[in-house]
Amino acid sequence: MTDVLLVNSSFAYGKVGRGIQFYPPIGLNYLAASLRLKGMTPKIVDLGIEPFTVEDVAEIIAKENIPLVGFSSNSTQIHNTMRFVCGLRERFGKNLTIALGGFHISNDPTFLERYPQIDIGVIGDGDITFTQLAQRVLGGEKVRGTFTGEMIPSLDDIPFPAYDLTPLERYKQAGLQYYPLLGTRGCPFNCVFCSRAPMSRKVRFRSAENLLEEMKRGYDVFEGRYGFLDESFTLREKNVIAFCEGLIKWGKPVRWTAGGIRLDQINPDVIDIMWKAGCRDFFVGVETGSERVRKEIVGKRISDKQIFESFKILDRHPFEVEASFVLGHPTETEEELAQTCFFPAKLKSMGIKCLTQVGFKLAVPMPGSRLWTIAKREGKIPEDFIDRYINFEYGEDFFSGWPKYYPDGISKEKVLELKKKGYMKYYLRPGYIFSRIRRDLANPKYLLEDLREFISMLRKGHSTVSLTE
Numbered sequence: 431m432t433d434v435l436l437v438n439s440s441f442a443y444g445k446v447g448r449g450i451q452f453y454p455p456i457g458l459n460y461l462a463a464s465l466r467l468k469g470m471t472p473k474i475v476d477l478g479i480e481p482f483t484v485e486d487v488a489e490i491i492a493k494e495n496i497p498l499v500g501f502s503s504n505s506t507q508i509h510n511t512m513r514f515v516c517g518l519r520e521r522f523g524k525n526l527t528i529a530l531g532g533f534h535i536s537n538d539p540t541f542l543e544r545y546p547q548i549d550i551g552v553i554g555d556g557d558i559t560f561t562q563l564a565q566r567v568l569g570g571e572k573v574r575g576t577f578t579g580e581m582i583p584s585l586d587d588i589p590f591p592a593y594d595l596t597p598l599e600r601y602k603q604a605g606l607q608y609y610p611l612l613g614t615r616g617c618p619f620n621c622v623f624c625s626r627a628p629m630s631r632k633v634r635f636r637s638a639e640n641l642l643e644e645m646k647r648g649y650d651v652f653e654g655r656y657g658f659l660d661e662s663f664t665l666r667e668k669n670v671i672a673f674c675e676g677l678i679k680w681g682k683p684v685r686w687t688a689g690g691i692r693l694d695q696i697n698p699d700v701i702d703i704m705w706k707a708g709c710r711d712f713f714v715g716v717e718t719g720s721e722r723v724r725k726e727i728v729g730k731r732i733s734d735k736q737i738f739e740s741f742k743i744l745d746r747h748p749f750e751v752e753a754s755f756v757l758g759h760p761t762e763t764e765e766e767l768a769q770t771c772f773f774p775a776k777l778k779s780m781g782i783k784c785l786t787q788v789g790f791k792l793a794v795p796m797p798g799s800r801l802w803t804i805a806k807r808e809g810k811i812p813e814d815f816i817d818r819y820i821n822f823e824y825g826e827d828f829f830s831g832w833p834k835y836y837p838d839g840i841s842k843e844k845v846l847e848l849k850k851k852g853y854m855k856y857y858l859r860p861g862y863i864f865s866r867i868r869r870d871l872a873n874p875k876y877l878l879e880d881l882r883e884f885i886s887m888l889r890k891g892h893s894t895v896s897l898t899e
């Protein structure tokens with residue numbers, strides 16, 4: 431019998447939302463593993479893949495008489511989270527204890543003062559603290575309040591995520607499935623648009639042995655394909671090297687994607703061993719084509735020269751690298767925006783081979799980020815935005831409803847126009863078109879896909895798989 435229901439929220443109510451079904455809700459898989467260790471029997475409902483309404487979730491709770499439900503919510507999903515919270519409170523009254531954790535409350539610590547429908551709030555890591563609170567609730571105690579999650583000192587000490595509670599085969603990225611892994615928690619940097627709970631600046635690492643043990647257990651799941659969700663995979667070089675050496679020694683044919691890598695943390699020795707150990711692709715945040723904006727505003731002290739040199743190092747192997755750019759930084763000029771949009775094509779013209787995909791995203795101010803504070807100070811986001819969002823004053827859809835940040839004097843239309851030009855310049859290069867035609871002729875199943883992409887690029891100015899405009 432289930433005693434704790436863990437619900438991953440979604441920004442689409444009663445239907446499967448775009449863009450969340452790439453990975454399971456790992457935070458909840460981790461929580462469930464810790465709860466189990468203390469004898470509890472959790473169940474996970476992921477609203478990202480289940481089109482459930484309040485009534486559907488209420489039925490699950492009623493059927494098994496579950497006393498405690500915990501919601502995981504990012505800020506993007508907080509309106510729908512509250513729709514569920516209020517609906518369940520109405521149906522079960524005080525007989526149900528409702529908890530909230532995840533990125534929104536971690537960046538809005540007084541949330542429960544405004545929303546007393548929730549009994550328990552947990553800021554930051556939930557593994558230790560929520561397990562203790564759940565034991566107290568199931569023991570019959572009435573627990574209320576916002577608690578700061580105890581930081582796990584060593585990530586090796588917590589159990590592996592309980593993936594058996596979420597059907598891994600239903601999570602796909604570009605048609606492929608990867609066993610999800612997290613080698614680190616936290617990031618020491620402070621990029622202007624990044625939404626981080628204050629305590630997540632402290633980075634914690636799993637040991638190579640611990641990661642390899644989880645990989646061995648997960649080997650059969652997706653034929654040795656693994657996907658890391660780390661934000662800065664190469665942060666501690668000696669760990670990466672030990673991990674790659676372990677993988678090579680294991681000798682299995684594995685293929686993995688390294689999540690995010692910072693371009694100021696590219697060491698040729700590390701890159702060589704990563705390739706040898708089966709790493710084939712990852713993601714880098716270039717953020718802007720303007721060195722001034724990158725250094726002064728974004729907070730990434732990386733020069734254009736360093737970016738080029740890092741890409742050159744990556745080109746030692748045929749990696750596939752996706753570069754991400756953010757459009758619309760405070761004080762950014764039209765010229766600087768144009769520099770960003772044409773930066774990927776410039777890298778290609780300089781002979782960079784490994785850059786295979788480019789993403790331009792409009793800047794979105796998120797609670798916990800410096801951009802959020804700036805946008806509020808400049809009056810671009812109202813002080814009570816979150817409460818209005820919860821009231822659905824900005825609509826149901828996060829992607830079209832949540833405000834973007836446009837620098838003073840630059841219109842939305844101008845940003846979208848430059849973005850479209852940037853994509854065209856990058857993707858409509860003869861070299862790129864020929865490489866796609868070669869691929870399509872070798873495997874005609876790609877032909878239709880490429881035609882769709884081409885039309886989307888011409889009509890909307892972005893890829894069909896892009897979540898945002």
Ligand code: B12
Nearest residue numbers: 453454456457500501502504505506531532552555556625
């Ligand atoms: C993987 C990922 C995704 C995946 C989605 C995976 C999924 N199934 O949800 C994809 C690629 C689809 C994605 C998309 C987006 N993402 Co994203 N993503 C991440 C990433 C890299 C990892 C999440 C993760 O697994 N963390 C690891 C686990 C262990 O941590 P955790 O989830 O925080 O869980 C712990 C605690 O929070 C707590 N906890 C969590 N839930 C609960 C519940 C209860 C009851 C309790 C008590 C505790 C608790 O305990 C857990 C264990 O300690 C994070 C950054 C990061 N490193 O966390 C960004 C992050 C969550 N994403 C973010 C954003 C902005 C987005 C997008 C909006 C980007 C965009 N503009 O398109 C979209 C929209 C997604 C959405 N649904 O809202 C922001 C959210 C900021 C915010 N304030 O909400 C983050 C924090 C990145 C950032 N730093 O800005 N994302």
Ligand code: SF4
Nearest residue numbers: 617619620621624661
């Ligand atoms: S954008 Fe990446 S590097 Fe910058 S603070 Fe966020 S996680 Fe760290």
